[in-house]
Amino acid sequence: EGVVCTEVSYPKKETKKIVFANENIDLNTSFAPGTYIKLQLEEKEISEELTWAYIHCESETKKESFLNGAYIIKTDELEILKCNIIDKTSAFHLPISRNNEPVEETKDYKYYIIVFAYDAKKKSVPNEEDAYIIIDMSFRVGVGSDENVRESVL
Numbered sequence: 174e175g176v177v178c179t180e181v182s183y184p185k186k187e188t189k190k191i192v193f194a195n196e197n198i199d200l201n202t203s204f205a206p207g208t209y210i211k212l213q214l215e216e217k218e219i220s221e222e223l224t225w226a227y228i229h230c231e232s233e234t235k236k237e238s239f240l241n242g243a244y245i246i247k248t249d250e251l252e253i254l255k256c257n258i259i260d261k262t263s264a265f266h267l268p269i270s271r272n273n274e275p276v277e278e279t280k281d282y283k284y285y286i287i288v289f290a291y292d293a294k295k296k297s298v299p300n301e302e303d304a305y306i307i308i309d310m311s312f313r314v315g316v317g318s319d320e321n322v323r324e325s326v327l
């Protein structure tokens with residue numbers, strides 16, 4: 174008697190977002206290795222000096238694990254990117270090689286990089302609370318390696 178149920182909810186911290194500097198890019202498309210891209214923070218009034226970096230994400234499982242906060246990034250898997258401190262942008266070529274490039278034709282091949290902008294003075298590795306963007310690098314032109322490459326039919 175007299176029991177009251179209450180639900181406590183905390184306001185979710187709004188994370189900063191990274192977006193493509195060119196607005197004509199289709200976010201639902203996959204990119205080929207080596208594609209040149211330019212990223213910027215959506216919110217440009219950021220005072221701290223940020224470090225830009227990315228990690229390879231070889232599977233849908235690893236991506237989901239990161240998004241759920243279950244995957245802890247290791248410092249040795251971070252690839253640091255150059256950035257423009259003034260306009261808070263980073264322009265670079267996507268990695269040429271992918272860690273799990275299949276030799277045979279496969280429909281469910283997925284490969285991503287997750288790009289972060291974070292304050293490296295406050296922490297050594299980024300997490301899901303920092304500004305990030307997931308870039309799909311699953312685009313494939315051919316199958317095989319070196320002289321044995323043949324056109325992909327998928």
